[in-house]
Amino acid sequence: MKLKSIGIVAVFSFFFCAESVKAQSEYRAEVGLHSGVSYYLGDANSLIFNNLQPDYGMIFRYNFNERFLAQVELNNTTVTDKVFSNMLNSIDVCGAFNFFDFDYKGFKPDSRRYSTYIMLGMGMMNYKYEGDQAFKYSYIFGVGFKWKLLERLKLNIQWTHKLLLTDQMEGISMYNNPADLNGSNLLNNDLLSTLTIGLTYDVWAKKCKCYNVYR
16 A cells, blocks of 8 residues: 555656646647537527537647737537527637737746637538538637646636528528528527637647857
């Protein structure tokens, strides 16, 4: 039993020592998972956060610097009501802007462990429409908050909106519509919103720039 306890302590000691060494590096990108809820605004619903559905996905971010980054996000969720249920898959490509220098360093006075951010981009949504697979473009916009938990681990909370430039998210056309769903919402466009929380991990270390001069 003592040997087992010593082994566990040794593993954790190695992990924290490794994190201390990695803290000397900077990373270009991060990957992670997230989950949360989604809701849609359209003919069957006009209230935000109504009829919430599970949402989950993956995210990849490339950090150009402390303020600007690009991200690719995959999501899966369902739009459902009393008369329909439609599973949706989406891929979003966005640019994002951090309001603070999100690259905490003790020697940088303006750097922080947290930041709010905004994002804007375009995406592709896949769903069933009249029994066939449909692929449609969407406009993406949203806001978020990120917090650096460890040197390479980040917490992310994000509220994203995907504006579909058509009224097909229910999967029912105006010619096969027993509940009279089509044509009642503003501009006849559907909006899918997701509120998620997730974790990302830094990858792709930058080449070290060493300026030490030994005398």
